[in-house]
Amino acid sequence: VVGIDFSHHFIEVANGIKATGSAEYEALIQGDVKQTRLAKVAADIDRSKVTFTQGDACNLDTTALGSFDLVFASNLLCRLPQPKQFLDTLPSLVRPNGLLALISPYSWLEEYTPKEHWIGGTVLADGTAVDSFAEIQRLLAPHFTLVDRTQYPFLIREHDRKFQYGVSDGTFWRRV
Incomplete structure (x- = not known):
């Protein structure tokens, strides 16, 4: 699987998730209030089969x-x-x-x-x-x-x- 995105930042985050299996992000609640959340790849997914590249x-x-x-x-x-x-x-x-x-x-x-x-x-x-x-x-x-x-x-x-x-x-x- 090859994932391509124009955004260097998106690819950087995707590669980080590939390496570690998860990434924290901030979700806006209201106004200036934010909450830290975790996006996590299921344990049975083989992350080695994907490549992310900027393009x-x-x-x-x-x-x-x-x-x-x-x-x-x-x-x-x-x-x-x-x-x-x-x-x-x-x-x-x-x-x-x-x-x-x-x-x-x-x-x-x-x-x-x-x-x-x-x-x-x-x-x-x-x-x-x-x-x-x-x-x-x-x-x-x-x-x-x-x-x-x-x-x-x-x-x-x-x-x-x-x-x-x-x-x-x-x-x-x-x-x-």
């Missing part, structure tokens, strides 16, 4: 990475500056007959992705809405077949009394 999903070295039976990209696409560039690398990353799990809430925001790079979520001059799923399906169609689609509700905790609720579109594709 840019829009600029992956597919030659160095190789190809995989499964690529899992969750809540990533709408946070990339050039999501199509990432989608274009997927045929090189997913082995023939392998699976791609692409999960996204399609929360397109210009602070992450310039509008000209959005994959859907826009309106054409004639008023036609451009759907993100339909655009992704069009872009992946030459190399992937959709095998399943389901919705994944998620909750982002801000503090003890405030949460953000969202629903990601879970799409699963087989490499042809």
